Amino acid sequence: xxxxxxxxxxxxxxxxxxxxxxxxxxxxxxxxxxxxxxxxxxxxxxxxxxxxxxxxxxxxxxxxxxxxxxxxxxxxxxxxxxxxxxxxxxxxxxxxxxxxxxxxxxxxxxxxxxxxxxxxxxx
Amino acid sequence: xxxxxxxxxxxxxxxxxxxxxxxxxxxxxxxxxxxxxxxxxxxxxxxxxxxxxxxxxxxxxxxxxxxxxxxxxxxxxxxxxxxxxxxxxxxxxxxxxxxxxxxxxxxxxxxxxxxxxxxxxxxxxxxxxxxxxxxxxxxxxxxxxxxxxxxxxxxxxxxxxxxxxxxxxxxxxxxxxxxxxxxxxxxxxxxxxxxxxxxxxxxxxxxxxxxxxxxxxxxxxxxxxxxxxxxxxxxxxxxxxxxxxxxxxxxxxxxxxxxxxxxxxxxxxxxxxxxxxxxxxxxxxxxxxxxxxxxxxxxxxxxxxxxxxxxxxxxxxxxxxxxxxxxxxx
Numbered sequence: 001x002x003x004x005x006x007x008x009x010x011x012x013x014x015x016x017x018x019x020x021x022x023x024x025x026x027x028x029x030x031x032x033x034x035x036x037x038x039x040x041x042x043x044x045x046x047x048x049x050x051x052x053x054x055x056x057x058x059x060x061x062x063x064x065x066x067x068x069x070x071x072x073x074x075x076x077x078x079x080x081x082x083x084x085x086x087x088x089x090x091x092x093x094x095x096x097x098x099x100x101x102x103x104x105x106x107x108x109x110x111x112x113x114x115x116x117x118x119x120x121x122x123x
Numbered sequence: 124x125x126x127x128x129x130x131x132x133x134x135x136x137x138x139x140x141x142x143x144x145x146x147x148x149x150x151x152x153x154x155x156x157x158x159x160x161x162x163x164x165x166x167x168x169x170x171x172x173x174x175x176x177x178x179x180x181x182x183x184x185x186x187x188x189x190x191x192x193x194x195x196x197x198x199x200x201x202x203x204x205x206x207x208x209x210x211x212x213x214x215x216x217x218x219x220x221x222x223x224x225x226x227x228x229x230x231x232x233x234x235x236x237x238x239x240x241x242x243x244x245x246x247x248x249x250x251x252x253x254x255x256x257x258x259x260x261x262x263x264x265x266x267x268x269x270x271x272x273x274x275x276x277x278x279x280x281x282x283x284x285x286x287x288x289x290x291x292x293x294x295x296x297x298x299x300x301x302x303x304x305x306x307x308x309x310x311x312x313x314x315x316x317x318x319x320x321x322x323x324x325x326x327x328x329x330x331x332x333x334x335x336x337x338x339x340x341x342x343x344x345x346x347x348x349x350x351x352x353x354x355x356x357x358x359x360x361x362x363x364x365x366x367x368x369x370x371x372x373x374x375x376x377x378x379x380x381x382x383x384x385x386x387x388x389x390x391x392x393x394x395x396x397x398x399x400x401x402x403x404x405x406x407x408x409x410x411x412x413x414x415x416x417x418x419x420x421x422x423x424x425x426x427x428x429x430x431x432x433x434x435x436x437x438x439x440x441x442x443x444x445x446x447x448x449x450x451x452x453x
Contacts, residue, residue: 027442043441070326073439076414086442087369100369102439105327116330121338122368123397 006031013038016058024052028088030097032111034058037097042084050082053099055114064114069101295346296432301417304358304377305351313348313418317341339396339423341374343430348418350437358409360434363391363451365399370445373436375407380432388451393427395420403448407440414438 006029012021013029015036025041040052050068068082087100096108104123107116301308317340324338342348361381362372384391391401414437420429
């Protein structure tokens with residue numbers, strides 16, 4: 001199953017040759033066969049839900065969004081919000097898709113459901 | 124004892140004791156932690172090798188311990204340039220190690236050459252001026268507060284004389300030192316920080332539906348932990364990662380610490396208690412006003428002893444602040 005990783009920083013991406021525009025900047029995307037995963041810029045997580053990785057089909061229809069990591073960021077005013085993800089990576093050739101947090105946590109992500117597994121803290 | 128503080132073939136046990144005390148009492152980087160830390164680790168490994176009958180390993184580890192101690196004491200280090208000091212000490216140790224006649228003089232000379240000409244040794248000589256500078260600053264920081272102590276199990280012999288006390292004197296951080304890097308410094312309770320961290324890690328681990336062993340607390344609770352802010356000027360720090368890690372992350376170290384550690388990814392791992400050897404690093408530009416936590420890395424049963432100064436970002440910063448990951452070359 002071919003996995004291709006791209007890195008951006010803009011709102012427009014072209015995962016299948018067709019432009020898809022999002023409201024938030026995209027930090028990276030991974031294209032796997034008929035779908036693509038998008039990592040939205042964690043600095044623009046206006047919803048503060050910590051679910052800034054989403055999967056879409058080739059037509060741009062939302063398939064799933066990732067669950068929050070389980071960790072929290074504390075804002076300067078003292079409020080705590082779910083920590084977002086900061087990177088998407090591919091674990092080698094044909095390897096798992098991985099979601100990373102600012103804390104150094106890594107999860108494998110199921111392509112079909114977005115469920116996470118194989119948690120590790122790399123620091 | 125020979126001129127310059129090194130040992131020679133005529134050194135007595137008292138000389139070795141005096142040398143050890145000299146190293147311990149005049150090691151400015153005990154507070155910086157790294158060189159003395161390396162010395163302690165190597166010296167303990169040397170003892171273990173002696174105890175296990177691995178005498179070649181013992182000699183190599185002892186050489187590493189002395190190299191580290193020499194790096195920690197710039198005045199003494201001049202006596203070790205070109206491996207001369209190592210050679211003297213190795214000969215002294217050789218007498219102790221070869222009472223049973225297990226080592227030949229040819230083997231010893233080969234080891235001495237390897238140690239004396241090693242790139243690590245050359246790098247230490249090159250960085251003597253840098254060590255002087257760090258040492259002077261660290262001495263000032265030490266004057267402002269005590270160095271904490273922990274117990275290291277240990278043995279006897281040279282490792283006990285030099286390595287054990289060095290390893291036992293763990294790095295601490297105080298308000299004066301934090302204030303040289305950051306503003307608005309406030310002491311915090313490291314135990315509370317550790318407890319919250321572990322609570323979150325346990326929650327994250329639930330995705331695998333296993334409990335597993337307790338995760339390691341990130342801070343040494345006895346060594347001082349502070350929260351502060353980056354001052355008016357953005358601060359350049361370093362992030363190191365294991366092979367599967369990514370550049371964005373909140374666990375950082377100073378450039379000085381990184382320079383002191385970069386010759387050995389395994390030492391980086393142990394000093395920061397990482398789950399794997401640190402194979403990559405990147406420069407991080409931390410913006411003015413960013414909140415940080417500063418403390419000493421806690422120990423982990425299998426990852427490492429910790430003991431190095433670590434800086435944790437308490438708020439997210441843009442990915443553009445993280446440079447590209449580069450390989451750490453041993």
